[in-house]
Amino acid sequence: MKYFLLFSLWAVTAQAQLSPNGATASFKGSLPPKPVAALSAEQEAGIAKELAAVTQSFKAVKKHPRAADADIFLKAVRYALEFDEWYDKKSEDGVKKAMALLDEAKKRIASLAKNETPWMNGSGQKVLGFYSKIDDSPQPYGVEVPEGLEFGAGKKPVPMWIWLHGRGDTATDLPFVYSRLMAKKTGQFQPAGTIVIHPFGRYCNGWKSAGETDVFECRDDAMKRFNVDTNRVALAGFSMGGAGAWHMGAHYADQWACVHTGAGFADVKRYQKLTPEKYPVWYEQSLWGVYDVPDYARNFFNVPLISYSGEVDAQRDSAEYMMEVLAKQDLHPPHLIGPGMPHKYHPEVIKEVQAWIEKAVASGRVLFPDEVHIQTKTPFYGRMKWLNLHGMEESWKEARLDARVVDGQTIEIKTQNVTRIVFYPPPQARKGGGSLKVMIDGSELKLRVGPLSPQFETFMSPGPKVAGALCRLIKENGVWRDFGNEEPFQHEGPAGGKAGAHPGPMDASFMKRFLVVLPDGKSSSPAVDAWVNAESAHFIQRWKGLMRGEVRVVKASDVGDVYEAGKMQSLILWGTPESNSCLKQIAGSLPLQWNAEKMAMAGQSFDAKTHVPLLTYPCLKSPGFEVVVNTGLTFREAHDKTNSLQNPKLPDWAILEISQQPGAESAGKVVAADFFDDHWQVKKK
Template sequence: MKTGPLHLFLLVAGLANGWGQLGPNGATASFRGSLPPPPTADLTADQERALQAELAGVEEKFRAVAKHPQAADVEIFLKAVRYALEFHEWYDKKPEDGLNKARVVLEEAQRRLDGLRRNETPWVQGSGWKTLGFYSRIDGSAQPYAVEIPQGLEGPSPRPVPMWIWLHGRGDTATDLHFLHGKLTARKPGQFQPAGALVLHPFGRYCNGYKSAGETDVFEARDAAMTRFRVDPDRVALAGFSMGGAGAWHLGAHYADQWACVHAGAGFVDVKRYQKLVPEKYPSWYEQKLWGTYDVPACARNFLNVPLILYSGELDPQRDAAEYMMEILAGEGLRPPHLIGPGMGHKYHPETLKEVQRLVEEAVAKGRNPWPREVHLQTANPWHRELFWVHIEEFMEPWKEARVDAEILEAEGVIRVTTRNVAKVRIDRNSTTRDHKIVVDGREQPAAETVADAKPRPKPFLGPIDAAFRERFVVVLPERQGAHPEVDRWVQAESARFLKRWRSLMRGDAIVMKASELRAETPGTRVLWGDPLSNPAIAAVADRLAAQWEGDQVRVAGQSFPGSHHVPVLIQALPDGTRVVLNSGLTFREAHDRSNSLQNPKLPDWAVLDIAQPPGPETAGKVVAADFFR
């Protein structure tokens, strides 16, 4: 996820739409039954046909510039209109208003096409809002982002400048079209106007709480912006409000080495407390473990590495999350400023907002130390296991809280490390610490076992299944009939459901390949659907899979199930390093979209589904067995 020691100021704005309030079913106030929600004023059939024809005309012209380095600046608009048509994303009072938005976006695409033909990008010049794009490494899709350039920074900067990243709050109707149109037509600056700094607005792949591909999007947008603007990598900070506050909490904690400052406002920090779950309502044991993927209390100690500034409205129910975190942080010896907006509900008080900005600007001005003397790493998941020069290579027990506290003792020539639930730790050294001894838990360690001074080694791949969809993946569908007709029908329906859900929620077209197109060097996790009879790609690796088909039985982890109505789903690294997902997409489903706090992994490394129970909005079948491989 990280490409280097960058510090961005990540600001996340919330919408004043009641996002912070949960209904009796744990849903946010804005939820209307699906994401994206049904249209408010759908286009007529004639309007759809006319818009489809206009889109097709611009798409045809786009082919001539599709290989231009800045082609994503155009394709973001084409994708926005295509998805709006497919999912009926029309949320204005009248159909004509939605149609006009789409035409504004297509007109901008046409203007940019003309510019790329001349190898010019005038839309980046000058001050104000700049709406841009990049191609994601996950699926190759064009993803949008925006940058605010203040007056005085519109030309080449003589020295690197700070950058604040602003993540939007929950907006169920803020799909690509509406995000882009809003930025193209914006006449006012965002919530904060930092002096002498850029403000980056990632899309975050729509509405997922900056998790899964949304988490990756924040870093990809950051990297894309930094290739186009001269940014000081040590003066970038993170902040957020509402859904963005939740994103600031989790990204701030899990990537504490990436920010000059973290500002979290009015965002949830965990599942159990936010959803007000009582023991009789707890989910399965493994889903409770998987809460550690994004729950912030289990990694609160990481805020010892970065300045943290909190905000709550005095009357906002979301204030509870901040007060809860203040208790946890106090237990770690940390008492960050928690500013309260007097009389405020779920929004900033204008005067308190000024104080928040002042504190953040002070922290950004000081900048980040890319090689601090002390590092404190706490994690409850195998995804987020490195900060600065400390890396957990192996856990004693995965999915259980682990800690590393490391300190450089210059006078003694020692790097002192203490650990908890860590089987192997890697300590990077620089020119000033190259000759230091490394003492782990009171014992001096051989350098070969604890230090990697050259290129970092690849991380061993760990699940759960959803881990695959944070990075590049390719989907391979069945090509013929499998062993059981019911399983074939389930595979066809569930694979189609996943591809559609990836478009509707994660706003990209998944890469789909035939088994014959796969090569050893094909990058990414292979997401294989079917069984060895229906999918040649599964047949090619069947002898190495943890799931085995034996006659009419399917066998996983020493357990056998009737293959006629049981499907194995799993994630696995094969001996040659190839990563495979079997019969699964995102494991959180449509019903979980009612609250971003529920958009978390639901299955561990493997499971067996009884498909006699039909797929629904919460599960793909009845889970009859599930576990982690380790």
């Protein structure tokens, strides 16, 4: 009877978590979903009137350094009105929450006007905000401060946990902020003497794309406010948060004192139970390598890891699979099992998990270990500790970089599918009086090395440049050589190949500051113009609804010189060289021929009146930024049913036939698509 009940519970749990089509039980066909109890016209009008009044008063404090602490409330109510985000059983409760947020906004605005921030004082639950560097949007996060903890300038640095929340289709800004503002209960863990922050993560995207950058931005904001010890920060999460901890733990293993993954998926194919006949097109399979954690397993050599699963939780399979993958690398982290538990923590085992994390945090992050290991499919995720995989022979194929300090003046490096390396020799390897011996793939190099940058120990940024602080190696014709420090890598152009700053695909550009540039004219094709107008508007609204920010938008005529305007950001150019004057400026440097009648790429020709190109490409004339043409995020509404599908769907370039109407899965019919090679050239057939 015991085993029968166990099997029955497993079946019910599995069905509740993931239906046969891969959808979560809470998915109702859109994000954000339709309201549960829609407000009446009078109720909405009342909220809108109050919002307008508070928004007007906010203008007086808009430039205050902590203005985001008030702005998050205004945005939450504004978005709830725009997207009809009312998820309580009674409309009156939605009104109550909106008014509570506006009341809090008024209090904070009054305090900011006096240059005061009383909500920062003392212990307990807090909800704070920051302005994102990506799109300038105010983004919220929650904070738990234990009773009696002293923090801030002049106090002893405190440890911090980052807790990644699980999926909640209705957990948009208003419910998230309200729950943090009015919360009475603490979170899953209450580590002693430790700040716990709860990123919003741009709502419901599996901690990918802008959700990923959101974690780092709120981490950095909290670090400054609470005087956090940068070497005692833990990353943890459960369910979707567990998936985020797997992903961000593997891709950024050097940023954490330890990583805890609770009941989260780790890849696409196994989690979605895909068999070969159900595989997507080849380039989408390659792009699983952006986030699939098994492709980054060796990175867990660089950080302590502990996992948890409920005994009868269907998502236990993901953790078991990762244990198999890690074991093949001779890694054997603890995987604790909650006896009899479905998709939740066991009340006793959670204590073991907490004790383990607290011990790892107390030990702290090792900044300069003797060994560093990197495994990746893209240079975008090529940095770890003092080592940076800066370029690859072929992206989206496995690359490895393993380095170890042999003695006080020798470092041994082994590589696979790597062409460029930047590394900061750690202190224990800088004892050779300014000389360093590097044994790389069996060859010996003699390098000169200077002192470390004074600020490098923070590992947030390398700090001011110090001559000779870093070393750079490049592989040419199968031979490694010292590239020196004087000549810059031409990493944004075809001669230098792809690098971590911009390796593609198109979606990567939406993880940095970007500017949408709309047409300032018309093309020769009304059909193309109609598609451009509809798809650009679709992206702007989708970013707002799913990524919870307002896209920065200008017309091409307002940009001016694209090479000057585009520094340090991505330019998202919509239209054609006829309709967009910015596209016209750079059309000659793009790897396609494109006029009013036809476009040609990769040896193929297409009718320009019924086809549009989508691509990402580095700006060769003014290195440091890239252009993206005719696309926003390439995963669409149909992929929101499960966070495991919210991945890039198109490679570096694609040609769409627009006679097929845009839908929930694609913006048109893909008739050609591929990656550029690692020198930004069109691949030969």
